[in-house]
Amino acid sequence: MTKPQCSNHVRRLSIEERLYYGRLSRDQAVTLSPEEKRRYFYSLQVKHKKLLRLEKEITRYISGNTDTTILTLIGPPGAGKSSFIENVLANRLKGTEIGQIPFITVPTPAHGSNKIPWSEMYRKILLAGGEPLVNNKRVTEVTTDKVRVRSNSMGSLSALRDAVTSMLIHRKTMILALDEVLHMLRFGNHPALMDTFKSLADETSCQILLIGSYDLFDLATTYGQVARREEIFYLGRYGSNFDEKGKPDKEANEMDVGEYRTIIGKLQDKWPLEDVPQFSALASDLMDMTLGIVGLLKEFMTQCLVLQIENGGKWNNDFVRRAMKKPYVLKKIRKEVENGEKNMRDEGFFDDTAPSFAGAIHSIRRAA
Structure with missing residues (x-):
């Protein structure tokens, strides 16, 4: 195995580093330098029930059929959404x-302006797709007898949009x-966002995956034009189950x-x-302390590791x-998190069945 070079920040892990650390046994990890131990532990990916369920559900919708x-x-923040799409x-x-x-993934840009940063978004998509000369893209017009390039359109929004469509x-x-879509939601023009996403998907036969926190639920459910061709997935937390009466x-x-x-x-x-x-002996307390969010648990354990390394490898409670x-x-x-879950629960997102169809289902069974 080729040993990767460490950068200055633990969070900046390349794919090569993740692969390298993922192959190490615990015995090998014990021999790493203090900095590498931090990076090794941070790189760990844990498969759990909610993650496996999400993988199974979303796979049904990316088959192409x-x-x-x-x-x-x-x-919720720290649930592992970005990690899921990357790994x-x-x-x-x-x-x-x-x-x-x-598969192309792009972090949504945030510039602090009062307009949706479409130009920067398209540039990021083009760069993620390996496109050359991004700022030199021009608009082309195809007619029945010729192709015309607009001379004054280099790097314009229309040119970038055309380039993205062609590339996809x-x-x-x-x-x-598109990760962290919250950066685009703050502008409030939800119909314009969804119109653009829908149009891009229709023109390219490419599915658009929007990733974010609970504010994204309102965007996904209030725009009826795409409701029929949209699916929402939830990567939730542990210990937040409610019964039919709304009680824990x-x-x-x-x-x-x-x-x-x-x-x-x-x-x-x-x-x-x-x-x-022995963290596992405190499972109930840790689930409460980290709100049942696996990412917060991982961050907590990583900080414990850092403190123990700084203490010469000796544990202190x-x-x-x-x-x-x-x-x-x-x-x-x-x-x-609780407000977001309540909103989704009130909208019926967590309901397993549709009560209004109960009579019809019963009739079908009886007829059969």
């Missing part, structure tokens, strides 16, 4: 031909994932504690130090308190 053009992935969808959708790029077609792109489902939440303990155990088994703290996010931060995240 569907009319669904807009996919929306919603989840699951990107690995599933790989090109088999030269020049083919089935020729690259045979199946999924264009004690049995389901206790089962979630068991799954959380399994997740903790998988991370604990990869601990790159000789002295391994005080690290738990020091690694936890401040109460005001957790309070803010909890409020956002």
Whole structure:
């Protein structure tokens, strides 16, 4: 295995680094330098029930045999949405031909202006697709007898849009994932956003995957023009189950504690130090302390690792308190998550059945 070069920031992990660290056993990880141990643990990806369920559900809609053009992935901050698209969808959708790029992911730009930054968005898409001379794109007009290029259109919004459409077609792109769509929602022009996404999908036969937090639910559900060809997916948290009466489902939440303990155990088994703290014994408390969000759990354990490394590899129980996010931060995240889940629950998103169809289903069964 070729050892990758470490950069200055733990969060900047290349694909090569993730692959390298992913192949290491715990015994090998113990021999790494302190900086590499941090990067190794940060790179770990844990498959769990909610993630596997999401993978199964979303796979049905990216097979190519569907009319669904807009996919929306919603989840609380730290749930692992970005990690899912980078490490699951990107690995599933790989090109088999030269020049083919089935999966392109782009972070949504934020510039602080009062207009939707379409030009910057199109440039990011073109760069992610490996397009050359992005700022030299021109508008072309095709008629029955000739092709005309507008001389004053170089780098214009129309030229960039045409270039994106052409690239997605020729690259045979199946999924264009736009991460952190919240940056575009703040402008409030939701119909314009959805019109553009729908048009781009229709022109290219490419599915648009929108990724973000709970604000994205309103965008996805209030625009009727694309409702028929849209599907919403939710990567949720553990310990937030409710029964039919809207009260916490004690049995389901206790089962979630068991799954959380399994997740903790998988991370604990990869601990790159000789002295391994027994986090799994605190599964119930940790699920509450991290709001049942796997990403927050991973961040907490990473901070514990950093503190233990700085302490010469020796564990101290005080690290738990020091690694936890401040109460005001957790309070803010909890409020956002609970309000978002309530909104989705009130809109019937979590309902397993459609009560209005119960009579029809009963009649079908009786007729059969």
